Amino acid sequence: MSAPDNPFKIIIIGGGIAGLTLANMLEKFEIDYILLEAHDNIAPAVGASIGLFPNGLLILDQIGCYEPVRAVAQSGTVKYAHMRHPDGSSVSCIEDFFGHLERRHGYEMLFFDRQWLLQVLFDQLRHKDRVVLDSHVETIQQFGDSIRVRTKAGKTYTGSIAVGADGIHSTVRHEMRRLAHLSDDPESFPSEEEEDTVPCYYQCSFGIAKDVDNWPERNQCFTSGDGHCFLVASGPDNRVYWFMFKRLPKVKYGKDIPRYTKEDEEVFVQKYGHVPITEDLTFGKLFERRISSTLTPLHEVVFKKWFLGRIILMGDSIHKSNPIGGMGGNGAIETAAAFVNFLLRARNNRPNGLRGLTTVEIEAISRQTQNERYERAKYILKMGHEIQALFASEKPLLTKFAFGTVLPLSGLEHHLSQMGSRLLGGPKLDFLPVPPKPRAVPYDHELPAKPVRGWPLAVIKTLFSVGMGLSLAYPFQAPLLLNTRLQGIYTLSQIISPLLTYTIEGHRVGNQGTLLALPSLFVAGIEAPRVGMSKTAPIHGMVAAFQSFTVPPGRRVNIHIARALVPALSLGYVIPTLFAFRSKSTWKTGLMTGTPLLVPVLTTVLSAVFRWWQNKSNGHVDAESEDFQRYKKDDVPVLRTAYSFAVVSQAVVHAALVAHAYVCLKATPFELATLPFSLTGTVGVLGETAYSILNLRLLGYVTGWQAARVALLSAGGQVVLGPGATMAGVWWWREEVIAGFMKERT
Known part of the structure; x- marks a missing residue:
């Protein structure tokens, strides 16, 4: 001593x-x-x-x-x-x-x-x-x-x-x-x-x-x-x-x-x-x-x-x-x-x-x-x-x-x-x-939790992919509670979030050079008769698990793309689908006429128009290099608007149909709780939503308790707001969390 x-x-x-x-x-x-x-x-x-x-x-x-x-x-x-x-x-x-x-x-x-x-x-x-x-x-x-x-x-x-x-x-x-x-x-x-x-x-x-x-x-x-x-x-x-x-x-x-x-x-x-x-x-x-x-x-x-x-x-x-x-x-x-x-x-x-x-x-x-x-x-x-x-x-x-x-x-x-x-x-x-x-x-x-890397991360991604693969082989669907027309309305309304998120993920700078950068490919899969959401959602989830961006600068979406999202969704999908609902015999038109594929196409076209108009109005191009735009967060408020549009529109339809099922069809609370699972491809949508929460914990961007709390809210959101609104809400939260770690120059 x-x-x-x-x-x-x-x-x-x-x-x-x-x-x-x-x-x-x-x-x-x-x-x-x-x-x-x-x-x-x-x-x-x-x-x-x-x-x-x-x-x-x-x-x-x-x-x-x-x-x-x-x-x-x-x-x-x-x-x-x-x-x-x-x-x-x-x-x-x-x-x-x-x-x-x-x-x-x-x-x-x-x-x-x-x-x-x-x-x-x-x-x-x-x-x-x-x-x-x-x-x-x-x-x-x-x-x-x-x-x-x-x-x-x-x-x-x-x-x-x-x-x-x-x-x-x-x-x-x-x-x-x-x-x-x-x-x-x-x-x-x-x-x-x-x-x-x-x-x-x-x-x-x-x-x-x-x-x-x-x-x-x-x-x-x-x-x-x-x-x-x-x-x-x-x-x-x-x-x-x-x-x-x-x-x-x-x-x-x-x-x-x-x-x-x-x-x-x-x-x-x-x-x-x-x-x-x-x-x-x-x-x-x-x-x-x-x-x-x-x-x-x-x-x-x-x-x-x-x-x-x-x-x-x-x-x-x-x-x-x-x-x-x-x-x-x-x-x-x-x-x-x-x-x-x-x-x-x-x-x-x-x-x-x-x-x-x-x-x-x-x-x-x-x-x-x-x-x-x-x-x-x-x-x-x-x-x-x-x-x-x-x-x-x-x-x-x-x-x-x-x-x-x-x-x-x-x-x-x-x-x-x-x-x-x-x-x-x-x-x-x-x-x-x-x-x-x-x-x-x-x-x-600087992170609230220790990131997961190496073989533990590979194991988690592999297990998730196996689960998504099983959903491809053995698709799950709850018994239909609504009649054919109402079920079609519900299905079409809940596709707004996949259309929005697939388009956003396709334009993130961190996803360029990956399959995620081809949103039209996945949107085409949604409307393809032999593919549909039941196969597209799990596949997109698996690709995202292995190819999605891993640091905040990769999160950014070009500001013109962000501004084009709501107009593209409205003109390319929501409005044509609403018109299709007017006819009982043609309710499927919103899905069958190919309007989902218009969303990524219109997003690209409208973003080019917005860029042209801004350059014309300002008389010059942004002095900062396009490559350095990824270090800005000016797209976050615009994306927030797009997510809120998706949450509100899908939650309204979900609430209306739940009310109709309860009042007119005398559905039990248990039957109402199964409504979100009656959608084709619901396992894939739920799986990708759950993994997006887990992934923030894997990156160390949230604690285990934060991830568990959001996961519980997400589970409740399936019943209260519906799967589409819940998916958009989780993506909204994810956007804010990742962007919050970026310290911009003043």
Whole structure:
């Protein structure tokens, strides 16, 4: 046991991104530390670049480092993001890619020299005297109440916790294995055999060039190839940062992973210098303009255990992924934040604060940190490996399909959402405010509930699809309570909501490039004799479960489309159906004359008319790019009007027929409750309505209790308002919930 008055101090071993970021965090909370860096320079020129994404920049912003980093990185260096064929020709291009990142996540991506970041992080420290250079750690010893670190220069430092942030070839990790082997419990830390299982699939040439001929300004590109690929990006001061990934002939493990010399690099460049990056630039021509460069193997690993006693590891020493995913430095920042969060919770829960922390308490903090970060680190590792495999054509047919079909057909929102998905799950510093930057996509830590992802989400979607599939094979329909004519009126009235929602979903920016973007296909199915609602509703539900948008910007409907919905519904369906009701012998005309199909058609036509009229009236087109309209919520009030139109119109018909059945047909309350289930396709409509509620919980946008409450109200709404009105009401609620997470610019 340690004495309660024993001063608390953290020894940080390694002055890279993880170590310097942690030092800045500790200073924010007045926690004593010392940082030991092996180099004689805190920001050595090692030829590397760094890409900081919004998840890392948010944390840096919390500790006051974002603006200095942004100034050094000279934001705005990339405008065009290309994906390219092996010959360098462009497959797709996202214009103002970094601008989209900032609007979506509050921060753009910053690509700049790694040593500049290290210098900024060091400059922000108040206690620079706590950073000791030229301090290569040799041994670590643990005692009951402290830990002692000895350097090769013979100096000794004593503290409460040692944090190893010294890279993939970690001396600290080696010492942890040694200490475990000498302890009473040798299995308390994985043996040396774990090192032998670390794989290396690729070698990588990376570096910095300047004033490169034929490099397009303000560009970033991923160029695919056969067993190789490139990531190349513009930087400040006319710099160009490159990564050239080449798959090894055979996977190397552990001690067999080579370390390359400058002679190896020369051979590498001679062999692959002819390979195109763009149509006008080869790797060799880029390399000729280099400022610095390195050839290195790429380890890919998340180690099984991150701590032992009073020692915990961070950064590359515990999780190292392929740099093509851009999450290495950002992951180090995330782990430092998670560690500080749990450290501060321990401080706040103890009468003596951090003084006298026992080894058991320190291990609890370390265990919580690993539990918080382990699965996300594994996800980032898997994601980077899969991106690398795709661009290097490890599975040629898959790469050909992705570049030949998926990328050209997928909408912009799909690309942005896929890229952004890996940014959302990181932590923040819980005891510092989050800067109030406008953004359209919430981080997980801003949501009321934890999102469901991975295999649990896949299982839920599969079970839902199985249920919808069973409704296709075994359609359910309650006994008819009304006569044929009244049943027809009821059926036609309740089709308003499917027509409205299918049309809305078909025009959401996040559904472009999916089957949902073909509303006419589903509307045609409604009126097709052998298809109808009984098959269309379940199919639409299944497609929506797997293809619908997943973040708020994908929700948006073009304002002109939104304004066209009620007129299109009225002119294309409601009015013709009302006229059809006037004749007892032709009540089916509203469904059989094809008027439902007019709704999506008229929506498109009328929206074009509204757009033309607005442009003519204003005398100019909206100055903001059409692609950036997705970050507005001006469509929400207009959609609200459309939903209210559907709710009221369908609820009135439902109430009138319920009253008629009760008064004239003497129906019992139980019979009246079954009326909504007498509709053809009711299972599909109810299923999609229920899943739309559940999906908000899966996304984390509502709590389980909120979802359950709306589900109960929805169940009651089937009887009180009818299925059509209830469906429109749920969609109305869903619209408001999703839009509520978008923080617009003022």
